[in-house]
Amino acid sequence: MTERVLSAEGLLASLMAQAEGRGVDLVTLRALVEESSQAGARRALASLGLDDASARRDMDELRELLSAWRDAKRSAWRAVVTWVVRVAGAAVLIGIAVKLRLTDLVAQ
Template sequence: MSGPVLPDTGVRIIHVDELKAALERAAEMGARKALEGVGLHDAEAGKDVRDLRELLDAWRSARSTVWRTILKVSTTAALVALGAGLAVKLKIGG
């Protein structure tokens, strides 16, 4: 279904539908190659992506918990130090 060849150039004129089909095939081949390159080309790919998302969510949650814990421990330590300093200053407890 290819069209005529332009003289002196060797360029073949093709119909827009033929070009679209060729581009679609090329895009699909490129996507398959890219997925294969990162190991997501088999039937387990969807499960792998879901597992990675769950792992990332767990990491974010753990990171958030660590920062909250550090903040609580720091605040508690500062208040204990302030209380101890105040007790020494007021000569309380000993």
């Protein structure tokens, strides 16, 4: 991977020298921008430790982990909402029972 970065940086240096020598035309400028953006992306990935052969697998695992976390969070919120609705329903039923004096039936 390091050889590819060096060759990309060498190509970038060559393109810059070419642009200086003949004045910048559109094709040279586009090639310069393309190569510099690719070299920058490679350096950014290398600084994050994602420039090796297992980087793709690592990113896939991270995506799976993030997806599982989101699913767990969604399930937890659903469970909380379900319990809140159940407790509220039970409170309403108890309130109705007290209002209709149905508690006297339980005491007997």
